[in-house]
Amino acid sequence: MAMLAIFGMALSGCGNQTGTVVAEPIKIGTILPLTGNNSYLGQYIREGIDLAAAKINFGNGINGRKAEMVYEDSAGDTAKGVSAYQNLAQTQNVKLFFSSLSGVTLAVAPLSEADKNILFNIGSASPKISSAGDYVFRHSVNTDEEADFLAQSIYNLGYKKIAVIVENSEGTQGPIPEFIKKFNSLGGEIVLNETHNYGETDFRTILGKVKQKNPAAIVDSSFAVSEGNLLKQAREMKIFTQWFGFYYSGDPKVLDVAREAMDGIIFSQFFDPSSNSSTTKNYQQDFKRMYNKESEYNSALAYDGLMMLSKAIGKCTDLPNDCIKNELYKIKNYDGATGMISFDSNGDTSKEIFLMTERGNVFSKYNK
Amino acid sequence: MFSAYIIHLLILIGIYMILSLSLQLAMGYSGLLNLGHVAFYAIGAYVSALLALAGVPFWICIILAGLVAMLFGFLLAIPTNKLKGDYLALATLGFTFVVYAVTLNWTDLTRGPLGLPGIPKPVLFGISFSDNLHFLFLTITIAIISYLIIKQIARSPFGKALQAARDDELAAEILGKNTFKLKSYSLAISAFFAGIAGSLYAHYITFIDPSSFTIMQLIPVLAIVIIGGLASLEGTLLAAIILTLIPEPLRFIGFPSSIIGPARQIIYALILLLILIFRPRGFFGKVKLE
Numbered sequence: 001m002a003m004l005a006i007f008g009m010a011l012s013g014c015g016n017q018t019g020t021v022v023a024e025p026i027k028i029g030t031i032l033p034l035t036g037n038n039s040y041l042g043q044y045i046r047e048g049i050d051l052a053a054a055k056i057n058f059g060n061g062i063n064g065r066k067a068e069m070v071y072e073d074s075a076g077d078t079a080k081g082v083s084a085y086q087n088l089a090q091t092q093n094v095k096l097f098f099s100s101l102s103g104v105t106l107a108v109a110p111l112s113e114a115d116k117n118i119l120f121n122i123g124s125a126s127p128k129i130s131s132a133g134d135y136v137f138r139h140s141v142n143t144d145e146e147a148d149f150l151a152q153s154i155y156n157l158g159y160k161k162i163a164v165i166v167e168n169s170e171g172t173q174g175p176i177p178e179f180i181k182k183f184n185s186l187g188g189e190i191v192l193n194e195t196h197n198y199g200e201t202d203f204r205t206i207l208g209k210v211k212q213k214n215p216a217a218i219v220d221s222s223f224a225v226s227e228g229n230l231l232k233q234a235r236e237m238k239i240f241t242q243w244f245g246f247y248y249s250g251d252p253k254v255l256d257v258a259r260e261a262m263d264g265i266i267f268s269q270f271f272d273p274s275s276n277s278s279t280t281k282n283y284q285q286d287f288k289r290m291y292n293k294e295s296e297y298n299s300a301l302a303y304d305g306l307m308m309l310s311k312a313i314g315k316c317t318d319l320p321n322d323c324i325k326n327e328l329y330k331i332k333n334y335d336g337a338t339g340m341i342s343f344d345s346n347g348d349t350s351k352e353i354f355l356m357t358e359r360g361n362v363f364s365k366y367n368k
Numbered sequence: 369m370f371s372a373y374i375i376h377l378l379i380l381i382g383i384y385m386i387l388s389l390s391l392q393l394a395m396g397y398s399g400l401l402n403l404g405h406v407a408f409y410a411i412g413a414y415v416s417a418l419l420a421l422a423g424v425p426f427w428i429c430i431i432l433a434g435l436v437a438m439l440f441g442f443l444l445a446i447p448t449n450k451l452k453g454d455y456l457a458l459a460t461l462g463f464t465f466v467v468y469a470v471t472l473n474w475t476d477l478t479r480g481p482l483g484l485p486g487i488p489k490p491v492l493f494g495i496s497f498s499d500n501l502h503f504l505f506l507t508i509t510i511a512i513i514s515y516l517i518i519k520q521i522a523r524s525p526f527g528k529a530l531q532a533a534r535d536d537e538l539a540a541e542i543l544g545k546n547t548f549k550l551k552s553y554s555l556a557i558s559a560f561f562a563g564i565a566g567s568l569y570a571h572y573i574t575f576i577d578p579s580s581f582t583i584m585q586l587i588p589v590l591a592i593v594i595i596g597g598l599a600s601l602e603g604t605l606l607a608a609i610i611l612t613l614i615p616e617p618l619r620f621i622g623f624p625s626s627i628i629g630p631a632r633q634i635i636y637a638l639i640l641l642l643i644l645i646f647r648p649r650g651f652f653g654k655v656k657l658e
Contacts, residue, residue: 034629036584046625072619073629078573078580083376087619090373106485107575128485168472170481170577197472198481 023061025068026313028306029088030098031081031108034073037199038101040224040253041298045100045122046071048302051290052310062310063317070094078107089115095321096313098305102126102170109133116321118328120309122302125174130346135325137347139308139338140301141247141270147175149353150219150268151182154244157266157368159217162244163192163210165203165230167222175246176221191215196226203230207237217242224248228257235261242266250297255361262358266366270351271297271338273363283337297338304336375500377612379572382507383565385608386514388592389601390561393518396599396655397527398554399534401453403586404444404460407467408437408559410581412566414471414478417487417576426490426497430567437563438556445552464583471578483577490571497571507568514561519601521557530554531599534655595643597653606651614639 030049032042049069057066070092072084081104088094095117099105102124112119113133121129121138129138154162162183166176180190191213194206207230210218218234218241220227227249234243235258242264248254249267273284273294283303287295295303311334312327334341339352355366387409394402412433419429448459471478478484489498490506497503521527533540533547540547570576588611596607618632644650 035633039629042629050625069625071625071628073632075629076579077584078575078577079380079569082573083380083616084619086373086376087616090371103483103575103577103579106483107573110574126482126485128482132485168481170483173481195473197469 023065025066026062026096027068027070027088027092027094028096028098028309029070029072029085029092029094031072031074031084031088031104032098032100033076033104034071036075036077038076041100041123042073044296044298045098045302047287047291048295048299049098049306051287051299052303052306054290055286056306056310062313067306067310074099074101074104076101076104078103082107082111085111089117096120096309096324098122098302100124102129105129105136106132109136112136118309118321118324120305122305123298125171127174130348134347135321137328137343139305139336139341139343139349139351141351141353142348143174144178145350146246146268146270146353147178148182150175150244150246151179151186151188153266153268153355154217154219155183155186155188159242160187161189161191161215162217162219163213163215163241164190164194165206165210165218165220165222166193166195167198167226168195169198169223172221172223172246172248179219179221196222198223198226200226201229203233204237206230207234207239210234210241211237211239215241217244219244220249221246222248224251224253225257228254228262231258231261231265247271247297249358250356250363252294252296255358259361264357264359266355266357268353269297269356270353271300272354272356272365277335277339279335280337295337300337304334304338304341307336308334308341372500375504377616379500379504379507381609381612382504382511383568383572384589384592384612385511385605386561386565386568388589388596388604388608389511389514389518390558390565391589391593392596392599392601392604393521393561394555394558395593396597396604397522397534398530398551399655400460400551400555401457402460402555402558403457403583403590404463404467405558405562405589406581406583406586407464408441408562409566409569409585410467410471410578411440411559412437412563413570413576413581414484414566415563416567417484417570418477420488420571421484421486426488426492426571429571430490430564433567434560434563437566438560441556441559442552444559445548445555449548449551461583464586468578468582471581478578481577481579483575483580484570485575487570487574487576489574503572507572510564510568514564515601515605518557518561522599522601526550526553591640595640595647595650597647597650599654600650600652603650603652611640 032045034042053067053069074081085108097119100122105121105124109132113135119136123140125143245267247269250269255262312324315327316323329343332342341349357366391405394400415436416429416433444463451459472480497506529545530550533550537547592607592611596603623631
């Protein structure tokens with residue numbers, strides 16, 4: 001009954017509260033997977049956003065108004081994501097949104113587009129997000145560019161016959177078609193292309209096949225836990241073939257699972273945690289002060305996202321969303337924790353991609 | 369201000385009503401503990417989405433969605449004919465995993481994990497349902513029709529025979545009832561409506577992927593049927609409304625961001641537990657599931 005009473009109260013008024021005249025906070029809706037299989041991703045992103053919000057609010061806020069983050073759980077489910085969006089947009093009058101996961105973003109995008117609300121995606125890979133709408137932004141790495149870069153790098157390092165292991169999920173399948181096309185066009189050969197499903201933990205069958213084919217290198221596009229298990233089991237099966245990965249390999253969770261089996265891995269990445277750039281250094285310092293650990297790429301992306309959004313909002317008085325949208329498109333060479341960011345006409349960015357490696361529990365840039 | 373939000377919730381309630389009413393027919397009236405229901409929902413959604421993306425008109429999409437799901441209902445009835453209770457539950461659960469694996473791996477057709485974005489909103493008889501209010505009318509109309517049909521089935525001699533077979537299969541057979549026929553019809557009709565619900569879901573959310581149709585999506589539907597009470601259509605309708613709305617007021621409780629997701633789930637689970645403690649047979653349950 002109490003719940004129904006609260007619901008009734010919510011229906012009757014909360015949405016129309018305009019508050020006091022002095023510095024009403026700017027509400028920013030954040031729809032993340034806070035429970036379920038992808039909740040670790042939601043946590044990474046939340047940490048980055050909370051840090052950015054703390055930083056903004058510690059200063060003068062955005063033109064004197066505080067940024068208030070309103071979190072909603074999508075649990076990775078598209079329908080729940082839409083419910084969360086409708087709740088925030090309609091009852092709490094939120095006009096600015098962050099989202100994570102391709103499925104949820106693609107389901108919410110038509111709604112935010114119709115409402116002319118900004119939807120800022122953090123770290124999803126689906127190419128469809130590029131054309132999801134004028135109000136949809138994303139500043140993660142461009143999947144095809146990363147695929148081309150990694151294919152070229154592997155070929156240049158002298159590995160011509162490779163095996164490809166892919167996790168059957170949206171984000172991990174994303175770069176693979178382009179990667180295979182590019183690698184074949186360079187004259188390389190893919191001797192094996194194996195797929196595994198989300199949630200699997202035993203990869204010995206796949207690794208057995210890889211061992212039989214004896215490729216010069218293994219390229220793996222899997223999420224953190226699967227990749228960690230793959231590396232660990234490959235080492236147990238005495239497979240010492242050079243291992244390559246996509247940017248997911250930069251997730252500390254891979255290292256947590258694989259430990260020393262990860263040593264010597266080479267992967268493409270857009271965020272260097274120990275970069276010399278002063279922005280990244282300051283960011284890492286703040287992150288460490290707040291959470292007592294080093295930031296990985298998802299938190300950094302989320303941090304950059306809110307910082308850029310607040311910058312765009314700051315140029316618009318009274319928050320008309322068209323103005324914020326145009327200001328976001330105008331962002332060129334923004335010096336973020338994840339490098340230089342410029343938006344193109346699709347609301348996408350092109351990021352600098354480089355190779356990284358891991359040895360003795362430390363990630364560093366790879367130099368041949 | 370609130371309308372779009374409320375309309376969205378009402379549409380979800382409508383879809384859940386169709387889905388749980390049809391499961392009620394299989395579970396409550398026929399005693400088939402069917403965990404494959406979400407697979408029919410998935411089949412309906414995929415059939416409808418693929419046809420619509422190929423340019424087929426909506427009314428054909430939604431009817432074919434129901435019919436194809438129905439066909440699979442028949443197919444599932446054949447191997448599971450001799451199974452009962454937990455065994456049937458496991459076999460039908462297996463069916464859910466098979467359909468999930470097919471949608472995930474038949475990438476040429478379903479785009480696999482990438483899902484199907486941009487499913488068009490329905491257009492019926494020249495009326496566009498792209499507006500959510502219109503879509504709500506469509507959903508409610510279909511939900512009411514489903515309710516009336518399923519109610520009619522439950523009342524009919526066929527429905528009585530189903531319930532007889534549920535309570536005592538042997539006795540029903542002695543009275544000359546072909547229980548296999550009864551059960552397979554029940555499963556097929558139930559699958560038909562699940563397919564219709566899937567079609568509505570696909571056209572409403574406009575994006576589907578295999579993860580939209582896992583066991584996680586079955587649980588709320590199962591909860592609606594059980595909390596509404598077995599073999600009670602009115603209970604199902606009430607439970608569909610209550611269970612869809614319970615999570616909503618929780619959004620207005622200000623939890624700290626670090627525990628917001630889990631805290632809401634705990635409260636939701638507690639409410640369900642309390643309902644079942646005070647009403648062990650659900651709201652208006654007539655029979656107990658063995």
